[in-house]
Amino acid sequence: MRDAGRIVAEILVLLGERAAPGVSTKELDELAEQECRKRKVRAAFKGYGGFPYTICASPNEKVVHGFSDNTPLAEGDILSIDFGVEYRGFFGDAAVTVPIGKVNQSKQALMNATQEALDRAIQLARPGNRLSDISHAVQSFVEKRGFSVVKKFVGHGIGRALHEAPQIPNFGPPGKGALLEPGMTLAIEPMINCGCEDVCILADGWTAVTADRKPSAHFEHTIAVTEDGPVILTVP
Numbered sequence: 001m002r003d004a005g006r007i008v009a010e011i012l013v014l015l016g017e018r019a020a021p022g023v024s025t026k027e028l029d030e031l032a033e034q035e036c037r038k039r040k041v042r043a044a045f046k047g048y049g050g051f052p053y054t055i056c057a058s059p060n061e062k063v064v065h066g067f068s069d070n071t072p073l074a075e076g077d078i079l080s081i082d083f084g085v086e087y088r089g090f091f092g093d094a095a096v097t098v099p100i101g102k103v104n105q106s107k108q109a110l111m112n113a114t115q116e117a118l119d120r121a122i123q124l125a126r127p128g129n130r131l132s133d134i135s136h137a138v139q140s141f142v143e144k145r146g147f148s149v150v151k152k153f154v155g156h157g158i159g160r161a162l163h164e165a166p167q168i169p170n171f172g173p174p175g176k177g178a179l180l181e182p183g184m185t186l187a188i189e190p191m192i193n194c195g196c197e198d199v200c201i202l203a204d205g206w207t208a209v210t211a212d213r214k215p216s217a218h219f220e221h222t223i224a225v226t227e228d229g230p231v232i233l234t235v236p
Contacts, residue, residue: 001185004092005222005233007085011035013236016098021075025057029068032083044084044091044162051206056082063191063199063208063216064153075101080218084162091162093187094234095220106194107215110147114192114217117141121188125223125230131166131177138170138190150191152199158187158222182227189220
């Protein structure tokens with residue numbers, strides 16, 4: 001899983017570097033597919049439940065599961081990229097939200113808060129804590145900053161399958177749910193909106209957008225719970 005996570009992280013770095021005004025999400029999708037072939041890994045999302053692309057590319061008001069297309073990214077956009085691979089029977093899954101050129105203060109604050117919420121949640125992925133301690137860390141941090149938590153989509157266990165038990169909401173009271181134990185591997189992924197928490201699904205049956213069409217950000221890491229604390233697996 002360390003190897004799978006490292007590959008995911010390295011490809012996400014390349015995608016983030018390539019994402020710029022004038023570049024399309026289809027180009028980014030093709031780059032991710034090329035990198036998977038080069039590294040002899042299987043793109044985890046393509047074909048999963050019928051999903052047709054290698055990455056989930058979700059700009060601006062798109063929350064998750066966005067379809068890649070030929071529309072050029074524009075200065076001031078933000079783009080969430082969710083990506084996973086299978087390597088030798090094990091999975092890695094991560095997401096980042098990147099600025100396209102220079103973004104406004106509101107979008108930057110949203111990205112900063114979502115990334116810090118993930119960092120704070122990961123720090124609570126320790127033996128003896130409860131699953132909802134992770135959830136509460138996200139919600140309490142972002143809501144104090146005026147943002148809202150998407151409740152329709154959650155994080156998940158991960159390992160020999162892309163999605164395993166348990167589900168990991170980004171909201172709720174602390175001290176509930178499964179006791180965290182060494183050896184657990186989790187994909188923690190806050191999805192945070194500038195406006196309301198509500199989302200709707202577009203006609204493609206996959207793409208989730210904010211109901212008020214305000215921007216959304218998404219960050220995710222695959223982590224392992226160890227006796228010494230959390231270890232992030234999706235790092236280069």
